[in-house]
Amino acid sequence: MRRTLTILGVASVALVALDVILGLWVTPPDADQGELVRLVYLHPALAWVALYLAFGMAALCAVLYLWPRTRSMRFDRLSASAVEVGVVFIGLTLITGSIWGRPTWGVWWTWDARLTSTALLGVLFLGYLALRRVPADPEVRARRCAIAAIFAAVDVPIVHFSVVWWQTLHQGATVLNPNLTPTIHGLMAWTLLLSFIAFTTLFAWMVLMRFQIEELRESGEDVELTRALEARRAEGVAS
């Protein structure tokens, strides 16, 4: 565990640094967007981590927790760690998107479908974190949070479609959109790919760190519990 963390930590710092160097200095500016295009090495990767990786993982771990055969408090902790890190990445996605939007659309914020549904998703998962802070027995809290994560995950496609139909002007997904591939190729494409790998690694590192903190806290509380049990019994014997 410790070793994995170290390797992941070093790798994510190195990859993000490489992404920054390639993205800021090595790659050329874009014909249409000029220097602004450099945000493409940051924003889509952040969004990928926030919207798919973090919340996909949170939902998956929630299901694994609820499934009796795979029930383990580890999945609860993993799920919570993923949401916590995911909320950070959603914040970064919205901030970088906003910085990109100001020169492109002329406004810091627009009620475009993807912006709106991303923001809504962020609020959904803030709700999850709020629920996590409600004092309860660990098992009860784990069950509630797992169910909340699943509810939220199920809500995502509904939110997505309703908001898309509601309004849209965001450009299509850059990597997946076949029409745009000719404009991004060579070094730019590789840097873009690198950014995805870099932020995925960074995400994995952060989640594992967060998970380990939870594990430590938990084992600390187990020690406390043993102590409390002894104290309680002593109280009984003494009287």
Added chain:
Amino acid sequence: MTNPMAPAIYLRSAVALAGRFPVLAGVDLDLDEGSVCVVLGANGAGKTSLLRLLAGLVPLASGEGAVLDCSLPGQARDLRQHVGLLGHDVGLYDDLRPAENLRFVLKASRLDPGLSDDALARVGITGRTASTPLGQLSAGQRRRVGLALLLARRPRLWLLDEPHASLDEPTRDLVSELTEEAARGGATVVATSHEPDLAIPMADTVVTMSGGIIATRAPGGRRGDRGWSDVA
């Protein structure tokens, strides 16, 4: 009915938690079906938690436990419908009348709702009292409604949390009388109390709790072959 060999209640090193606090810190308890057990002990000794554990409402965190042939914590759900729990708060709806409350519970337990009238009459909730919303009744009257509920539902395990507390003389007698009747009918009764004078005569077994464990165990004053009035 049940396996005659198995005791109604069997707990070994039972631990139950409230958050991170061990309310029960290793309880050992065996009780036979149809017996009456009184639990004495100071506030915070774990008496109410013991009742809630026996009701299947608090999970068994560690140790072994079986109540009415349901192993804990796995079969707590199956156990619950055989349990009647009467606490300070009777756990009924203030906006509903006593009879409405009882009928709801009886229907939910798949019993004949008609049983409610007899049960209420037995505890002396009749006439105007019976048609007043529960919230407007006095604490003692509410406790009587709670007793009527137990009478009508006929659970196999009666859990009474300080059944004598803050009641008048006739109601206290009624509590003791109904408890005795239930035990004679084959139900197992566990009651907590702060009034040994009242509680010990009705018990087969008297245990004292302290610090989340059972500190002492002694026989009580109940004799299965004698009527309640003889003991009193």
Added chain:
Amino acid sequence: MWRDAVLIAGRDLRIEARSRVALWQVLPFAVLTLLLFAFALGPRPGLLAQSAPGLFWLAVLFSSVLAAQRSMAIEGSGATRDSVRLLGLDPAGVFLGKVLALLAEMVALEAVLLGGVVLLFHVTVTSWGVLIGACLLAAVGLCTANVLYGSLAGEARMRATLLPVLVLPVVAPVLIAGSKAFSASVAPGSGSGARWLGILVVFAVVYSAMGVALYGPLEES
């Protein structure tokens, strides 16, 4: 399951009939929001009529959270919850029962609000079918989501503040789809309401199914 659902719905509605909390607290709140919207936007009837679809659904959403708080409060104190847990009811039935009782209240609430919007905001509805369909479907979605999250939000002292934070983002699609369906029903040219009704159907079905499946583990606490 349905037997328990009817029993629970009967209990909730009977308690509501006695206490009249929904009638004297939730309904006035809903009507009050309409007045407040009018104060905020000014008395120009054109503007109010134009904003009516969104305002109507906002009022419905806020009132639904309030109604859900009340529905959860009916469950009573810890002791009352415990005694219900001792009854061995089917959790899916309990869920459906609570939804049914809340649904009856929500439909009444929507009817009053709809009347209020038509009268106070001078809205002319051309296709009542779409509008009423949207109201009913949205009510199912709102009630199921509210009951689920109400149960999720746990003990009473936290629930009052936690429930809105949890449930309002989740029901955002209901607000969007409801408003668009309302718009479609006042001006037939402004697009089809069918797509929005579709979203409401999906939402209602998904949350009903999840409630039936997950209410058991949720209440097991």
